[in-house]
Amino acid sequence: MFSNKEEFKQSFIKKLEMTYGKSFEETSNEDRFQTLGQMVREHISENWIRTNELYRSSKTKQIYYFSIEFLLGRLLSSNLLNLGITGVAKDGLEELGISLAEIEEVEADAGLGNGGLGRLAACFLDSLAALNLPGHGSGIRYKHGLFEQKIVDGFQVELPEQWLRYGHVWEVRKSDLAVEVPFWGKVESYMENGRLNFRHVEAENVMAVPYDMPVVGYNTETVNTLRLWSAEPSPFPIHSDVLQYKKETETITEFLYPDDTHDEGKILRLKQQYFLVSASLHSIIRSFKKKFSHIGDLPEKIGIHINDTHPVLAIPELMRILMDEEKLGWEEAWDITVRTISYTNHTTLSEALEKWPIRIFKPLLPRIYLIVEEINERFCRHLWEQYPGDWRRIEDMAVIAHDQVKMAHIAIAGSFSVNGVAALHTEILKTREMKQFYEVFPEKFNNKTNGITHRRWLLKSNPELTQLINESIGDDWIKNPILLSELEAFRDDHSFAAKLMWIKQQKKQALAKRIEQQSGIKLNLDSIFDVQVKRLHAYKRQLLNVFHIIYLYNRIKEDSSFQPYPRTFIFGAKASPGYYYAKKIIKLINSTAELVNKDPKVNKYVQVVFLENYRVSLAEQIFPAADVSEQISTAGKEASGTGNMKFMMNGAITLGTLDGANVEILERVGDENMFIFGLKAEEVMRYYLNGDYRAREYYHHDKRIRQVVDQLVNGFFPNSFGQFEAIHDSLLAENDQYFVLRDFASYADAHEKVAEAYLDRDRWMKMSIINIAQSGYFTSDRTIQEYAEEIWNIDKVKMLH
Template structure:
């Protein structure tokens, strides 16, 4: 881009004047950020065009990754790093009196995702480009993200996430590539040249406008594309309220995850999902037809991957296009579709496996419903031939049953590959949750354990540790993360271990400054930073964590002989706006923090912090500072987790159940470098299947449990009265669905082991080194290579 910082400075100043119409001395940090972002985007444009041209000329097979979320975070630092120009730019800006870090803070986190699903998609895009693989993302350009979280009197308050208020410098609007999406209306069926022809009439049409973002690989010449769609009015309907039509149209791409507890929200969610897949498939086919004459070989050049059930309508939509617009017969279209679409399942939770009422689905998407119904009829016919008379089995496997369309079932039938995201998760899918489907389609099922891009979560977010790693083993680990295993040779090198510890201390100081600025709390740097940051959900058991904090507080207050190493418990989480129970847990965490942090007897030993508005840019400060990684979900419930990998890569030690990818982390680091507790997945599943768990027994027989449970109702938190009775009731009256009380004693014991281990600093540093050294396996580069070779069959270009 620039041969030296002098050339950069000259270009930057010229560009700023041209772009902003003002002199450098008059410019703001926003002007400077926008100018730098524009320079970077223009710089990659040539390679972006060249990449697409290379794919076109070579007619390579490309993968298109459909996801309702892409949790990108901020992109300035990421792009500078991947393009290899960070040092030149930082130095040139410094000469002009500009701190690059300040410009990075100007950028808003892109509000395009919520949790691990969206962050995984972002990591996958980075790995695809960094491995020179032809792969692109397709999503929705939400005007507002999930929400901006404020904590007011301990309660979560949701504010609109205005991430686009200052525009988005990385995107390019492609209005000429817009497509129309129909909703509502009717389907006209007629005979034409001896075949049935279907036409969607009287539809309400919406225009999908693409905004493209370049996805730069790490020091490669590959620039892939993330295409995000925004909904705009099409032709204003006659005899209809124009303002109502405009409002309903724009709402499709206004909010990530609208509240779907009522029909209006359900309709909007379903609109979003069809909007995404219909626009994307039309775009892909338009591009394909510019290079190829026939769609018969479509699947040989195109792979469409659906990230969880949200984009499953890609299956009937591709069928619709092939049949209605391209004139192919059913069998031919089905053959192409089922060789094109692959599916990742991300959950074993039944409530997360989407189902849509027919009464909503059919009128909103009349032609799509006809196709789904036909798929269901043919599938059930095949099942009848395979299991004659077994109506119960057929009913349980049907795509449409009890007036509901089951999206996961549609995905299982209409895709050629179905993968879980951790070895345990895939095993549960095959042998329990989707066992009937596995028996029918065993060849479809496979495992692809999740990964994270080490360039973002180590190289970018923890530069001091990255430099230390490079000093020890060279920089090959950046391209080949398996090289991190070479760090194990330093396991008995006291000076290297001390250097790693010093880096951790600096990172803890940085996070403590952030906490001080945000909460006003002083943090003891020598305390154990025990961190749980993730989406707030009952199965993730933030509740178990905070009940344990209450137990420690009670011990400190009542037992003068009780010793514990100072501990700072740090939480970060958003609760879905309609998730009543999760919001109660947030309030409980903040109420415990208020009590503990103000108690002169305990405040130097025990501290509780809730980080407001947890997001990617905050996560980049949190992971490097962690000593302990809390991965304490109920065994069998967390499909994989990726936070566990980010903590591990930054040298934190996992306290966790044998759930999700924790199982594979445990296999990599060994018993002595991880803290495992609690029920195993087979024990949990046995309880669900056969019963036998009675939470009341644990309440009556364990005085530690009884004390913390009673404190939820006894006036222990005088300012909230009966606020926490729903939590008490969920654990006692409703029999503790996620086995919080069953695992409490085991959790207390393992946490005591953590404290003892930390006080043996030599041992702790060795444990940290082993976790870093074994983390390379959990790079998304490994994951994407497995997808590329075993599912998509794409190759570097």
């Protein structure tokens, strides 16, 4: 691209002026970002083409990772980092009077995801390319993402994400590879050569147009592909109302997770899911057939991985292609399908396992429904042979039951591998949530503990810490992150600890500056930065956190001798637009913040900040600044969590329950380097089974709890009459489903231990160093290597010169 900054400067100015037809001085930061982005993409293109050619010519097995979300964040700085040209670009731009950091701020976070599911998919793509593994992503190009969150009077307000306002410099539209996806219509059967065939007729077709994005490997020439599909009207629609058809078509890829509390939203979600898998499978089979003559070789050359239940329709759709288009019989098609598809489960919440009403599914996807019916029929017959007379088991495990199609059941029956995402999560799947399936298919179940890409969450977001690590143990850990364990040797090194503490202070200062600019709140930099950033959901228990803050407020107000160590509580979270309860918790956090921050008696000790529109680029500034990582979900409810790993990698200490990957973090760092509290997963399960939890007992017997719960409804919060009754009722009338009151005392005690440990700076820094040292295990490179070897059976492919 450019071997030195002089060459870079000349290329940059020439391209900038030629593209925008104005002098360098007249150009804006937007122009400069677009120009730099185009230069980087052109540089990537050569290796992108060569990688694809290599995969074609070597006929190597390739993996396609189907996910409804890819939470990529900004790509300019990560692409510069992975290409090894950050320094040249930064220095060259500086000499032109341009700040690379300012140009990076121009880039919008790609609106392609929401939470951990999508961020995991993005980390996995990064690791696949960095490890020279042939793996690609398949997703949807959402025009407006999830939503942009604004906080108005303490309430969440949703606005469309305008991330495509200026186009997207990293994508390439491939209209010549568009695919037609059919909805509605009916199925006709006909005989041909003595064989019963089916065809989908009178369908409403939608064009799926692919937009390809390069996925650049770190310090390697491998460039894989993320293919995103956009819905466009068919050039020959059969719809009687063309304008209505156009509107309905474009809606398919307009928003992530449309509100499915009504039928219209359910239909749209199901459309999105079929649109993704149908377009992706057509594209994959088309390229497979150019290279291989026999469709039976598909499982040896192609792997389809479905990330949670959203892409489960890949199973019946692949069956449809193999039977209706490739003319295979059921048994052969089923054998190929099961050997091709693997599935990751991401939840222990039964309500989160997708189910679709037949009355919606059948008319929208008539041919797919017939295939799902046949899958159900054969699966139930198989169960009957294994468990004759056990109607209850068959009813529980059926793919179709009680007028619903059960997506997780299709996923397990129609794949060869089912993995959980943390050791505890996988055990819960095997022994509880999917126990009956595990008894039938024990060989399918396995665990792959999640990981994060250290390239984004350490190298990119915390270059100062990266440099300190490099100076201390060399830089081999970047290629082999398990070598971070060598930092254990510095656990008692005061010089190292002092440097680490200085870096943490710089990061706290940078975050505090941003918060002050956005909200006017001036933070105490000597306070403990206690952070909970994640999707807003009842089981993640942001409510427990805010209850503890209200308790601290009460105690400071009532007891003049109580002078706790100062702490700043930082929240970031989006609530799903239709999730009324979660939005009430956001309001409660903001009402508490207003109360606390305005009270001079209290704000010396406690400050509360809710950061609006939590996203990847904001997270990159939050994780390095955190002292305490709040991972406080009800035990047994969080599948894994990956925020816990990002905090850990940046030296924050976990305050958490024994849930998800917290269990494995504890195994690695020891209980003296974490703050564990609350019920264990088996205790939670016992309460559910025995039905002997009484929330009111905790309310009556702990005056701290009683005071806080009463304050929800007694006028304590100004101008909030009736606002928090739903929260109050969930705790008392509905018996506190997530054990907030049960865990309160244990949580408050853990917070006292946090303050005590933080006062002993030597002890705290030692804990921080041990956490960083043990974080190498929790990288997505380790996770992806396990997927590659134990599920996908793919090998590294490197360019040969």
